Amino acid sequence: MLIYFLNSILFVLGLYCLIAKKHLVKKIIGMTIMDYAINLFIILLGYKKDGIPPILLPDMDINTFLQQSVDPIPQALVLTSIVIGLSTLALMVAISLRLYEKYKTFDMSEIRRLHG
Amino acid sequence: MEGMTFIVKTITKLLIGAIFLFAIYITFYGHLTPGGGFAGGIMLACGFILLTLAFGKKMSLGKLSDFWASLIDNLGAITFWSIGMLGYLSGYFFMNFIEKSNPFGLFSSGTILISNIAICLKVGSSIFAVFLALTIFGRFISDLIASEDED
Amino acid sequence: MESWLPIFVVAPLGMAFFNLIITKFVRHVSPYLTLSVVIFLLGLSLFFLGHEPFFYAVGGWQPPLGITLVWDSLSQLLILIVSIITLAVTLFAIPYMQQYTAQNKFYSLYLLMIAGMNGVILTGDFFNLFVFMEIASIASYALVAFGVEAEELEASFKYLILGGVSSTIILLGIALLYAATGTLNMADISATIQQGVSKNVLFFTFALFLMGFGLKSALVPFHAWLPDAHPSAPAPISAMLSGLIIKALGIYSVARIFFIIFGIVPIIKTILMVLGALSMVIGVFLAVGQWDFKRLLAYHSISQMGYVMVGIGLATPLGILGGLFHLLNHAVFKSLLFLCSGAFEYTTGTRQLKQLGGLIRKMPWTGSSCSIAALSISGVPPFNGFWSKFIIIVALFQSQNYLLAIITVFVSFMTLISFVKVQKYSLFGVLPKKLQDIKEVPVLMVSGMVILALLCIGLGVLFPVYGVSILESARNLMLEPARYLQYAMP
Structure with a gap:
């Protein structure tokens, strides 16, 4: 249970960084930490101590296999979610570079031409 | 001189073949061992990024231009x-x-092997293209250098 | 014919990448490739219209193991809306996007957005929903920043951060749901929940989904990104975002998840109605004071989404019918209004209402379409907006929510005031000297707007008589979610 608690602390840290920091790059880092906290959480869902790979070979007993093997679905989900996180990260970095070009600052509190 | 020092260039020359080979191995055996198209593609892109950092953009763009990427x-x-x-x-x-x-x-899993190769090409070249777009073709870097000179 | 279902996702997805290859060698073909895909999708959706519900197992893996695509009456309604609006918007975009560079990238992102939306609508798997949602969202983040001016980048960054947070929260909800039920297939999850799942986990998931999809559909406490993001995009993309994205990713997902999969519980109904009423009132109050045409429309989007939420959250047969009808109507008239604002910007170069005036004399087609849409959104009979608002108000009175009904009537009145202002300052009044020599926009742009204007009239006059069956079958599904289990699982 402790590990889930630590994991949620990681998530909240990311959220705090995203909300409280004004620097664009720090916001991006906070976003990424949040994303990875979720990925870690999904991996933990499928974790089993001393687990075996989920490949059913002909000479295996199905019941012991089910007890011992790790859950493969969370790993597949996390791979997809990492790819999505990577593409979001690339887009965020690209946009923040362009923002720097236009406003000459990374401070979000000075980037406020839109309001109302 | 474009690129980094002589030491970096020599080490890069030694390592780059192994990096590409390992990337291809990871891609081809993705259905048997940990790895797959995405991990292999990232390694491929990292190899090109290493080339760019060590030898400068002219050399790496000669190997894989933005058009081809x-x-x-x-x-x-x-x-x-x-x-x-x-x-x-x-x-x-x-x-x-x-x-x-x-x-x-190696050929035990049907379409997964071909899919892994396709993903490797897609991921490797697109990560390299993202790297190019963010660094070499952005005006940001030159702006930053110019502003540092003023300080 | 059932095997044609994945084409809704596959065709735009494949064309998005094919387009980028072909335009490296042959320039200026991407608009026509996009148009052909969009027309094909419209034909396909008409071909599927009225088909019995069924599921399609991707890769031949049967549910609950594999990913499924499900065709039923709710997805039928949404697919139809998406196909029609996309056709009109694409026709409009072909001349409009000539002002921008890198058109091939625009059309590829546009096609990816369509593929993502169709995927969200059709999928029968939770994680697949997340993936398609991200495809549509990432394409829309990039499209909002397409002009790469300062305001557009700022709006896009805000949209990206809030959209990213909402996606992360939805992913957390999906992970918890997987931990609780051990499956990702929607129908299987629904069946497992009926057998009994820990209430605490379920309510935590409800809260996460409500927050995530609330952010995507811009309900009021989560609305901050919408008034920046929607006006900043190029006009066709504004029309897509306001007309389709917030519905497919927001309202549709709420309807699918809370009504069909979880089965509606009273507290969710109350929350949806309160959020809807808040959006309705705050959206319209913020809209009245705006002088930027597109920004005003964006605030009205928040307000009108509130109507849909109130109607759906009421969860009575008439209420859901009104909500779904308003969803359809809002898609039509709000995209039309955004296209009109784009047409005004195309000819006059500004979207400040105070600098416009008398445009209906110079641009009769655009002007009259804009007028029709404005009358529709403010609920003037016999246009379509009147009927759906009327149904929602009657449903509110029937279920004895008198206060909410009065608020709804009041908001409708405020909308009317706001759009009288728009008409007075843009269409009628004195033509400024600067704008004496403007001309009507190109014929393709006009055709896109006229299709939607005709739909506004057609839905208003004919739909109450002929078209109710599509809405009714969608409503029946939302009222009796047990049906979903019958056809979404073998």
């Missing part, structure tokens, strides 16, 4: 899409239509 990127996506479509022709979309054999052989 973007073209291979789309070709990889289209290949992956076509694998899905070929499966569609034989029943269901993304059907594994190639015959499968015993586990732990």
